[in-house]
Amino acid sequence: MKIAILGGTGPEGTGLGIRWAAAGHQVIIGSRQAEKGEKVASELLELYPKGDIKGTDNVIAAGEADIAVLAVPYTGQEPTLSTVKKQVKGKLLVTVVAPTKSPKARAWRLPSGLSAAEEAQQQLGDGIRVVAAFQNIGAHNLKDLDYVLDCDVLICGKSKEDKKIVMDLCADAGFRGVNAGALQNASVPEGLVSLLIAVNIIYKVKDAGIRITGI
Numbered sequence: 262m263k264i265a266i267l268g269g270t271g272p273e274g275t276g277l278g279i280r281w282a283a284a285g286h287q288v289i290i291g292s293r294q295a296e297k298g299e300k301v302a303s304e305l306l307e308l309y310p311k312g313d314i315k316g317t318d319n320v321i322a323a324g325e326a327d328i329a330v331l332a333v334p335y336t337g338q339e340p341t342l343s344t345v346k347k348q349v350k351g352k353l354l355v356t357v358v359a360p361t362k363s364p365k366a367r368a369w370r371l372p373s374g375l376s377a378a379e380e381a382q383q384q385l386g387d388g389i390r391v392v393a394a395f396q397n398i399g400a401h402n403l404k405d406l407d408y409v410l411d412c413d414v415l416i417c418g419k420s421k422e423d424k425k426i427v428m429d430l431c432a433d434a435g436f437r438g439v440n441a442g443a444l445q446n447a448s449v450p451e452g453l454v455s456l457l458i459a460v461n462i463i464y465k466v467k468d469a470g471i472r473i474t475g476i
């Protein structure tokens with residue numbers, strides 16, 4: 262699949278990008294500046310020379326891709342989606358955004374009462390299928406392709422078919438994806454970001470994760 266990672270120059274986007282490239286996907290690193298996207302893509306190619314990875318700006322990346330992955334900070338969600346709305350029409354948009362707010366990313370807040378994923382769906386309208394995933398995955402070890410990630414990814418969205426596509430992307434990145442119900446449930450994995458950051462700090466570790474048992 263051709264996957265555009267919008268804001269793909271950060272730790273979460275680069276980590277997922279290199280893993281998807283290693284699984285054989287075409288990865289486009291999107292940035293607000295094409296040159297930055299190109300630079301980060303070439304850095305990823307140094308780490309994984311066999312990968313099909315290129316970089317450009319978010320708008321071109323979204324237009325070329327089959328699937329767009331939104332990996333910007335929450336404050337950048339609304340402005341980024343407004344620049345790519347036309348390009349993602351009719352496509353699947355996977356959002357990894359969690360509305361944490363500095364300086365205390367370890368303390369959870371939900372500014373509008375809706376999850377960031379529901380806000381994205383509201384902004385984009387019904388023609389774009391938003392699925393929330395990867396919020397509970399820390400970026401720390403993602404770029405190390407030999408590192409075994411011991412946790413599940415919670416996937417929230419409307420359509421079973423779209424969640425199956427994301428479940429396959431989870432497997433390609435080295436995780437078990439778990440269908441966690443409707444997009445409305447996305448506030449829970451989004452909230453897990455702050456909770457896991459707090460656990461990391463308290464236990465002095467870097468990649469606390471969660472597992473769903475009993476399934």
Ligand SMILES: NC(=O)c1ccc[n+]([C@@H]2O[C@H](COP(=O)([O-])OP(=O)(O)OC[C@H]3O[C@@H](n4cnc5c(N)ncnc54)[C@H](OP(=O)(O)O)[C@@H]3O)[C@@H](O)[C@H]2O)c1
Nearest residue numbers: 268270271272273292293332333334337358359396399400
């Ligand atoms: N890091 C983690 O461990 C982790 C774990 C789970 C979920 N998440 C979530 O995943 C998302 C990305 O995380 P990250 O740590 O990779 O984020 P980040 O490094 O802060 O940002 C990612 C990229 O977004 C772009 N960006 C920054 N501010 C922006 C703005 N105001 N408007 C538009 N674009 C902006 C930048 O790319 P350009 O300058 O190239 O445009 C930046 O490189 C966040 O929503 C975060 O909550 C992160």
